[in-house]
Amino acid sequence: GDSxxxxxxxxxxxxxxxxxxxxxxxxxxxxSLFWYVQYPGxxxxxxxxxxxxxxxxxxxxxxxxxxxxxxxxxxxKGSVQVSDSAVYFCALRSNTGGFKTIFGAGTRLFVKA
Amino acid sequence: xxxxxxxxxxxxxxxxTSVKIECRSLDFQATTMFWYRQFPKQSLMLMATSxxxxxxxxxxxxxxDKFLINHASLTLSTLTVTSAHPEDSSxxxxxxxxxxxxxxxxxxxxxxxxxxx
Numbered sequence: 001g002d003s004x005x006x007x008x009x010x011x012x013x014x015x016x017x018x019x020x021x022x023x024x025x026x027x028x029x030x031x032s033l034f035w036y037v038q039y040p041g042x043x044x045x046x047x048x049x050x051x052x053x054x055x056x057x058x059x060x061x062x063x064x065x066x067x068x069x070x071x072x073x074x075x076x077k078g079s080v081q082v083s084d085s086a087v088y089f090c091a092l093r094s095n096t097g098g099f100k101t102i103f104g105a106g107t108r109l110f111v112k113a
Numbered sequence: 114x115x116x117x118x119x120x121x122x123x124x125x126x127x128x129x130t131s132v133k134i135e136c137r138s139l140d141f142q143a144t145t146m147f148w149y150r151q152f153p154k155q156s157l158m159l160m161a162t163s164x165x166x167x168x169x170x171x172x173x174x175x176x177x178d179k180f181l182i183n184h185a186s187l188t189l190s191t192l193t194v195t196s197a198h199p200e201d202s203s204x205x206x207x208x209x210x211x212x213x214x215x216x217x218x219x220x221x222x223x224x225x226x227x228x229x230x
Contacts, residue, residue, distance in 0.1 A: 036221075043119075043206055043223035044157075089156065098162055098170070099145065099210055099219065105156045 002027040006090045006104035013080055014112050021075040021107045023064075023090035031092040033057075033066050033073040034101070038087045047075075047088070085111045116140065117209050119222035126197055126229055133193045134225045136207030142187035143209035147219075148180075151204040163190045187212070197229040 007022040025033065035047040035057070048057030053068035062077045073090060090104040118137045126132045136146055144165050149157040161171040161182050169182035179201075181193040190209075194201050206224040 044221045046221070093219070100147065100159055100162065101208065101219065102159075103157045108154075 002031065002092060002094060002102045004090050004092055004102055004104035006088075006107055008105070009087075009108040010110055011107060012110045012112065015082055016079045017111075019075070019077040019080045019084075019109070021088055021090075021109070023073045023075065023104060025071050025073065025090075025092050027071075027092055027094060029094055029096060030068075031094045033064070034091040034093065035062070035064055035073070035075050036089040036091060036103075038089065038106075040086070044089070080109070080111045082111045082113050085109055117207065117220045117222040119205075119207055119225045121225060122223065123226045124228070126227070128198055128229055129196055131193055131195045132197055132227060133191050134205055134207075134227070136190045136192070136209065136222055138188045138209040138211075138220070141209075141214075142212045143190075144187065144212045145210040146184060146190040147208045147210075148182060148190070148192050149206045149208070151206060151224075153204075157206060160192075194227065197227070199229045202227055202229045 003026045005024050032051045034049045036044045037047045048059040050057040050066035056065045064073050064075045087106045087108045089106045091101050093101045120135045146163040148160045151157045159172050160175045161169045163169045163182045163184040165184045171177045184190040204224050208219050208221045211218045
């Protein structure tokens with residue numbers, strides 16, 4: 001079945017450092033890909049998405065490019081802030097099979113001042 | 114603002130009692146809603162898919178008699194945890210698919226914390 005694998009955390013960075021969180025997926029067909037963020041004690045927020053190959057999703061300085069050839073959707077940010085500390089989930093959603101969202105395990109990010 | 118609302122945000126109940134969590138779509142009709150649970154420091158696991166007017170489809174390993182799902186209208190789905198036990202304590206999140214928009218337009222609620230004591 002469909003699955004998402006993302007790098008294990010926690011990831012600890014200093015403020016203004018470059019961030020990469022790796023995400024790869026397995027899916028039949030052409031899923032849409034997402035990054036969600038969850039701040040402590042809160043629900044999920046959609047960070048960005050891409051619906052087809054080579055699309056780049058971007059939001060709040062974060063970017064991810066849908067790479068079909070490597071089945072990847074890595075999250076990047078050029079300069080992280082303390083306020084970016086959260087858990088980041090990579091996810092996919094197939095356009096068939098009932099539109100279920102499959103989540104990766106999540107990567108916890110700590111940003112130090 | 115939120116387009117999917119969950120209520121309550123926090124609930125504490127005694128072991129053996131039942132508790133209901135509501136998921137409402139605001140300003141749109143949701144033919145399909147999804148229920149997830151998240152244990153501390155873990156990912157979200159899909160529990161069931163709730164379809165308006167029909168029975169929910171449960172994922173493997175989820176007890177349908179323990180987690181009752183009702184999707185009686187196009188804007189409301191409820192999850193009832195029956196005879197709750199401490200191991201049911203978790204964060205429950207719903208999501209809803211907007212019927213009027215392309216298939217991938219799904220919104221998540223803000224989640225409901227359940228603590229069973």
